Structures are given as structure tokens and as C-alpha cells.
Amino acid sequence: MSDFNKYFKMDADDDRADGFEKVTGKAKFTAEHQIPNLAYGVFVCSTIAKGTIKNLDDSLALKASGVFDVISFKNCPTIPGYNSLTADGKRNNQEWRGLKVLSDNKVRFFGQPIALIVADSFENATDAIKLVKAEYEKEDFETDFHKTRLDASKLKANGNYKRGNVAAYKTAPIFIEPEYNIPIEVHNPMEMHASIAVWDGDNKLTVYDKTQAPKRTQSAIAGAFGIPEKNVRVIVEFVGGAFGSGLRSWLNLPAACIAAKKLNRPVKVVLTRPQMFSLVGYRPQSWQKIGMGADASGKLLGISHSAISNTSRYEDFREGIVDVSRFLYACENVDTDYKVLPLDVSTPTWMRGPGEVTGCYALECALDELAYKLKMDPVELRIKNHADVNPENNLPWSTKYLKECYETGKEKIGWKNRPKIPGTLKENGMLVGYGMGSGVFGAGRNNASVRVILKADGNIILQSAVSDMGPGTTTSMTKVAAENLQMPLNKIKFQLGDTDFPPGPGQGGSSTTSSLGSAVFLVCETLKQNLKELAVQKIDSFKNLQTVDIDVKNENIFSTKDSTIKISIADLMKASEKQSIEIVKDSQGNNPQVIKYSSFSFSTHFVKVHVHPKTGAIELKHVVTTGDAGKIISENTARSQMLGGAVGGIGMALKEELKFNHQTGEIENASFGTYHVPLHTDIPPIDVWFVNKPDFIVNPIGAKGLGEIALIGFAAAVANAVFNATGKRVRDLPITPEKLGFKNA
Amino acid sequence: MQTFKVDEGRRGFLKKSSAITALYLMPSLFVKAISFDKLIPLPIAKEKLQLEINGKTYNLEVDARTSLLDLLREQIGLTGTKKGCDMGQCGACIIHVNGKRLNSCMSLAIDNNNSKIVTIEGLAKGDQLHPMQEAFIKHDGMQCGYCTSGQIMSAVACVREGQATSREKIKDYMEGNICRCGSYQNIVDAIMEVKKSGKPV
Numbered sequence: 001m002s003d004f005n006k007y008f009k010m011d012a013d014d015d016r017a018d019g020f021e022k023v024t025g026k027a028k029f030t031a032e033h034q035i036p037n038l039a040y041g042v043f044v045c046s047t048i049a050k051g052t053i054k055n056l057d058d059s060l061a062l063k064a065s066g067v068f069d070v071i072s073f074k075n076c077p078t079i080p081g082y083n084s085l086t087a088d089g090k091r092n093n094q095e096w097r098g099l100k101v102l103s104d105n106k107v108r109f110f111g112q113p114i115a116l117i118v119a120d121s122f123e124n125a126t127d128a129i130k131l132v133k134a135e136y137e138k139e140d141f142e143t144d145f146h147k148t149r150l151d152a153s154k155l156k157a158n159g160n161y162k163r164g165n166v167a168a169y170k171t172a173p174i175f176i177e178p179e180y181n182i183p184i185e186v187h188n189p190m191e192m193h194a195s196i197a198v199w200d201g202d203n204k205l206t207v208y209d210k211t212q213a214p215k216r217t218q219s220a221i222a223g224a225f226g227i228p229e230k231n232v233r234v235i236v237e238f239v240g241g242a243f244g245s246g247l248r249s250w251l252n253l254p255a256a257c258i259a260a261k262k263l264n265r266p267v268k269v270v271l272t273r274p275q276m277f278s279l280v281g282y283r284p285q286s287w288q289k290i291g292m293g294a295d296a297s298g299k300l301l302g303i304s305h306s307a308i309s310n311t312s313r314y315e316d317f318r319e320g321i322v323d324v325s326r327f328l329y330a331c332e333n334v335d336t337d338y339k340v341l342p343l344d345v346s347t348p349t350w351m352r353g354p355g356e357v358t359g360c361y362a363l364e365c366a367l368d369e370l371a372y373k374l375k376m377d378p379v380e381l382r383i384k385n386h387a388d389v390n391p392e393n394n395l396p397w398s399t400k401y402l403k404e405c406y407e408t409g410k411e412k413i414g415w416k417n418r419p420k421i422p423g424t425l426k427e428n429g430m431l432v433g434y435g436m437g438s439g440v441f442g443a444g445r446n447n448a449s450v451r452v453i454l455k456a457d458g459n460i461i462l463q464s465a466v467s468d469m470g471p472g473t474t475t476s477m478t479k480v481a482a483e484n485l486q487m488p489l490n491k492i493k494f495q496l497g498d499t500d501f502p503p504g505p506g507q508g509g510s511s512t513t514s515s516l517g518s519a520v521f522l523v524c525e526t527l528k529q530n531l532k533e534l535a536v537q538k539i540d541s542f543k544n545l546q547t548v549d550i551d552v553k554n555e556n557i558f559s560t561k562d563s564t565i566k567i568s569i570a571d572l573m574k575a576s577e578k579q580s581i582e583i584v585k586d587s588q589g590n591n592p593q594v595i596k597y598s599s600f601s602f603s604t605h606f607v608k609v610h611v612h613p614k615t616g617a618i619e620l621k622h623v624v625t626t627g628d629a630g631k632i633i634s635e636n637t638a639r640s641q642m643l644g645g646a647v648g649g650i651g652m653a654l655k656e657e658l659k660f661n662h663q664t665g666e667i668e669n670a671s672f673g674t675y676h677v678p679l680h681t682d683i684p685p686i687d688v689w690f691v692n693k694p695d696f697i698v699n700p701i702g703a704k705g706l707g708e709i710a711l712i713g714f715a716a717a718v719a720n721a722v723f724n725a726t727g728k729r730v731r732d733l734p735i736t737p738e739k740l741g742f743k744n745a
Numbered sequence: 746m747q748t749f750k751v752d753e754g755r756r757g758f759l760k761k762s763s764a765i766t767a768l769y770l771m772p773s774l775f776v777k778a779i780s781f782d783k784l785i786p787l788p789i790a791k792e793k794l795q796l797e798i799n800g801k802t803y804n805l806e807v808d809a810r811t812s813l814l815d816l817l818r819e820q821i822g823l824t825g826t827k828k829g830c831d832m833g834q835c836g837a838c839i840i841h842v843n844g845k846r847l848n849s850c851m852s853l854a855i856d857n858n859n860s861k862i863v864t865i866e867g868l869a870k871g872d873q874l875h876p877m878q879e880a881f882i883k884h885d886g887m888q889c890g891y892c893t894s895g896q897i898m899s900a901v902a903c904v905r906e907g908q909a910t911s912r913e914k915i916k917d918y919m920e921g922n923i924c925r926c927g928s929y930q931n932i933v934d935a936i937m938e939v940k941k942s943g944k945p946v
Contacts, residue, residue: 013887187925190925
């Protein structure tokens, strides 16, 4: 088992650009900035799920050693952006989204912050939590998703879709209508969410914040405190994972800003690990039903996909759970229906592959179930119904190499060994099963701006106000620039994580490489053009050349017609007496070319499992994960992202489930000891393979997104493999020996 | 009526600690019968502590409740050691204390008087990276980088302890280090390479 297939040669050129900082502990994460005179804020959280705080006694906490203040609804300063109406009664467009921390005496979910203790040390602040005493007026609450969803009056409709006949699957010769359940899954990045607020006077501040979207955080603070965006500087040098949890701000951010302003000193608020379960969003719990029918040849005649997912009582969170059924397979009759169910819990949020992960789990399991009913190979069924154009809008795909992903996955996992009849293959006494699932996610592209600075010595600095939660944005952007400028990587530095840089997109929706890479490409093209023009203006030997006959490569500017006409970038800078050249370029996400096509990334996941015939213990033996993500910019970091998707999928399929105590509304398993994430021992050999064919319709660098498709469809592959091994179909995640019917496991 | 209670769990470690720690526990002995409203917490005494960290001697005054992890991060400014859970469940805070790996969030700073500590910052020799750090870069044994310090400190110990004899054994001995980005396979690759290279760790 010592030598896995490595599809990519590892060489130093492909090393992670910030690997040195990460392996030496030099990488600074949000809570690690050393700020003089720093105070520590910790939350006191509600011990009821719903109601009103009748009395909050903070007198004792205020007397405790080192405690500066206890901020609650009783004394929280007025925050302009917390009001839904402005002073003259008009709608306040700067209103803070979501729960307004410390602003009123209402409790909306168990564990909601009801006060912030600010003290001179973390220990003093934490010890004072137990000195704050709250009396509540309790109200009835609902946290039980499955019980509550049965009452249709409690559901909020979110629109539906149809093409062809509704519920056409029911008239097909062969049809199924299974239901699938996915519990709440929590991002739980290793770095906890944290903010440090440092005010400079009344209307200017610097905030260190764990965020995937520095510009969004900046505008959230500016809106809440009624100050200009330019007065808010957000710094986020490194992000210790997020997977979507950093796409919006959580209560630590406004709390730190409020406290720092009230106390007139810097305040740091770091969530605890248990609070990472209750005060940060999560993938919502969902119920889905797929109706799917086909003729005897396997041609799909109808798909009906319904879903319900939970939201909170104070915000609606929706995601595109059912959308995937409209376009992944060719089918004339498709209808979808999606509703949300408000509960007395905190608000969910985007989590890696939001919507598609949930939807593809159901869709890809259903296809597997249908394949067995048809006595057809599940991959053959998918190829039979391959969508040659996007069936939802009849647009051609910009690129689609899903069939290559199927073929490669089959070959590398050893699909030919898959038992046609479930539960019939054994290996070393273990039941053996093979399964697969497909993934798809929009290859989106957003606006992005990048600044390039060419120094007199020929070194390049690129800057944009984005952050990098781990996929390797610094690495891939450096590579895009190096390829465009034909320069060595070590001459180029990409800087991010500071809103003083030109605005960049939030790191979400698998769009960073596409959006930001396009801007890097554009600004490098512009730089080259400037250098060519500069050479014509300043250098005698270039005087009579047209810029089209000049090229830039290997740190030189030269004539493509006459190899003797040549000058190095550094010499050109010297000759033109320039200390540096600075250019900022905006790249627009939408262009007329893109809208004529349907652009998506695709993936397949093939897994082999062992199931113990006596205990039902499930062990993954091998994973092959493939991606059609356009051109792969950095093979090393791209491969790592795919590995991460597979690991996340293993957690989703076999381990992860947030549980509530419905008597109290409290989360029962808010720790790594009780909410089980994948560990070293859960991970089988994982092979990663990329189609690696460019999509130049999406953008000039040819890359499509990758982060989401790494996970989308994975849990279905595991579920399908477990069925193949055992003949038992578990539709409720996570799949456990108990659910397989091994009572005494 | 509520009574003041020193909370259970990790704070319970105080019991086996020194005399000044005992002072911290005293209020709970006295106040059992006193009502919540009348309880005034006592100021917490600081204790002198000497540590050798990455070859440098530190003479410190430390709050008796401070974990070794918080001492490193908040007081000394060695933030390479990470806080991932503060409950001993994730391994992000693993350091070497007197040659053994330890979840530094689970140890009170004052329990480590006169200890020799090595953190991620002390692993490289000047500009020369430790072989495990080099291998983590080569095999991309990281994504976000937050668990990396703990993974590397644990990995070095795993090899030193003689446990890196196979992939399966490495996984067993690295199970306490969670990587939520899912770089496990690359991490094991890195450890295997260091082990096979025979380089001193």
C-alpha cells in the first residue's frame, strides 16, 4: 500500500507558494495578530431555545478580577445599521443582515449570545461567564425537523420548476420514488472564527477577521456602523479553512467592533469550538424525494425532485438543492419543488457545494437504484442519458468531458470486478462493493480587480483584496502570472488579504481561480503592452518597431523579427528612469461570449468498500476521483483540493451528523469528540485524475472551478458502494452499521 | 439559590498542582453555603515559572489558570502553535515537552516549570528546514495550514518514537491530528518519505 498512483510529478515549481510560512508557523491567522492593549471578549450564551430575557444580573461579573465590561441588551450602544428604519422613517439599506447581537432581549435559539464579557485576559473573561445570571420567560420552540416538516402549513415555498409533464415518471414502465435524508453538517474549519477590532477615533477602524470575502466584511461593518467603506480596513492574511463558513460574518465580528468602540481599546473575540457548532452556519438538514422513471432501455422518461431544508426563524436561507435534476441528465419531463422550514435554530449557510452536494446525493443514489431495477450498469445508465446540451436552456456546454471522467474512473477503480448482484462478492472475508456518483457545479466567473507593480529590479508584485482559505489562490495566481509573463515564479509575489488592495471577489462558488485568474491575466497583458510601448518610446533600437512585432519573455523585451533587438526589463526600467510601473485592471465576470454557453465543471467519484459481514463496519478501500475543471493551473494544489473533497465526502457519507436535544433545543454533540469528522485512519488510498482540457469560453486562462465538484456526488458513491456490498439501501446519512441492520455492532 | 463551583474537567487538573494553585481553589471551599448574589470572586494570583522554549530561557509570571497553549500564543507571542478546540480533541496544539508530544491546551502552564519545550518555531535550524517540514512542502501535506504545526510536531514524534513503520501504523499514531481540509494522504506520504530517507529527525 506504500506507493499510490501519482498522476502528477512533484517538483519544486509546483510547491505551494505559502508552504514555507505554513510549515514554520510563521503564517499569521486572525487571532494571532499581536495588538497592544488588547482586551478579550467572550460570549455568555442562552440556556433556553426561545423566549425573553426577563432579568440579566451582571453585577457580580462586573466585580470579577480583570473584567472591564459586560455588554448586553441593557447597555449595548446604538448601532445605526441595526435599525431597519432610518431616523426619518425610511428603509435603512445599511441594515445589518441576520441576528443583531446584543441588541435586544429575545432569545431565538439555544446558545445565542446574550452578553459579551470583556476583560484583560482570556482567563478572566472566561471565568466570569458563570457569574452572569439570566432569568428567562420561556416560549415553546421547534427544533425537530422531521416532526415539523410534516405540517405543510409550516413550510415556506421557494418556487418550483417544470418542463414537459409533471410527475411523468409515474407513467414510465419502470419507476422509483425513494426519499433521502441528510442531517445538519457543520463546516468546522480548524481555525475558529475570530475578529479583532481596533478603532482609530469614532468612524475609522481596522479589523482582523477570518473571512473568505474581505470586501464583504468591510461593507458589512461600514453598513452596521454607518461609516464610509474606505474607513474600514479588513486584514486577513491567512484563513485556516472555512468551506463556506467565511462567506458571511458571524456574531464575533459585530461584537468585537461594538466592544472595542465602547471601551475605546482593541478587542478580540474568538469563538470556542462548541460555538463553532452553534454560532456559525452549517449545511441545512434536508429531506428529498426523487421520482424517476425510465423505459426498458434505460431512457429517462421523467424526473420529479422535491426538497425541504431547514432555515432559522429570523432569516431565510435557501440553496439550489433541486436545481441539479434539471440539467445533469437529458430528460424531457422534469419538475422540481423546494421549500424551507423555519426552526428555532441558528441560520444555515453555504457549505462546500451548497445545494448541489445535497441534490446530487439524492439524484445520484436514485440513478443507482433505477439502474438495479433496470438490471443495467449504473455508468451505462448515465451515459445512456448523457446531456449533450444543457436540457434546461438548450445551450451548448462551453466544455464537457464527463464521459472521459466515467471511463477513467471505471478503469482505475477496477469497475469490471463490481458484482452485478449485490452482496455476492467477498474478499478476505469482507463483503465487497463498488459504487460511483457524479458531480456538477456552475463554472462561474465574477468581477475582480488586480494591481500589478513592476519594480525597478524586474520583480513583480500582484495585489487583490481576496483571501485564501486553503485551495492555494496565492500559488495559482502566481502561476497564471508566471505563464503569462513567461517569468520565473520566484520573481512574482501575489499579495492578498487586505481591503486596501483593489477589490477582489469572495472566495466561494468555485470561482476564485476563474475570476481572479482572468484579472491577473488581463493586468499582465496590459503590463506587457506598456513595456512594449515604453521600449519603443525610450530605446533607440526599438524606435521603428510596431508593438505587434515585440514580445516579452524571460524578463526581456525583444523584437520577434530581429533577435539582436533586445533589452532586459530591468535595463528598460533603468533607461526610462522608472522606479516602478503600477497598473490596476478590472476584469468583468460576464461577457457576451459566456452567455451563449452553459458552463459547468463536472466530476465523478468511484469508491470500493469493504463491509464486515458480522458487524457491518464499513471501510473504504480505494477512491478514484476525477475532475473536468478545465485547464489545471496548479496541479499540486488542485490535487489536494480533490483529496479534500473526497475526505469531506467520507465524513458526509459515514460520520457527520449534528444532533439536537429536542427537549431543550440544545445541540448535543458540539465538539470533535462527539461530532465525528474524518481522521487519518478513515482515509483509503485516493487517486486523483483531471481531464485537464482548457475551457477558453469561460475565461482566457481556460480554468473552470474545482472546489465544489471535489465533494459533489461523493456521498452517493459511498452509499451506492455500500448497497453493492450488502444489498441494503440506506437513504439516511450518515450510513452506520446500525442503519444497515447490525443491531449489536 | 446557586453556589459558586469551580468547573469540572480541565480545571480539575489544578488539584495536582502547586500551593498557589490551591489558593485558587479555596474560594469554592468557603463559598459553598454563600448565595450567588453575595459571592465576590477573588483576584487570581500569578505564579513564577521558568521554561526553556526552543532553546531560550523564559522567566515568566503566569495566571494559574493559563494553559500552556495560551501562554505560548497570548503571552509569549509564539503563535505557530494553534488552538483548534481547546479540549484535547484535534491535535492542532501539539508541541514537544521534554521530548514527548503533548496537547498543549490540556496542560496548565504552571505544571510545566523547568520543562524543555520545542514548538514549530523551534524545529528548523536557522534557515535550514527540518526534513519533516521539507517533506510537508514537497508532498503538499497542507491546505489552509492551520493544523500543519500540530501535524508536523506529531509526525516528528511519530518517527522518533519508532512508529512510522507502515502507512497503517502512521495513520494510527497520527489519528489525534485532525485535518479538516483533508490532506491526510499527503501527510502520510510526507512522513513515509522522511522515515525512508533515514534522515535524523
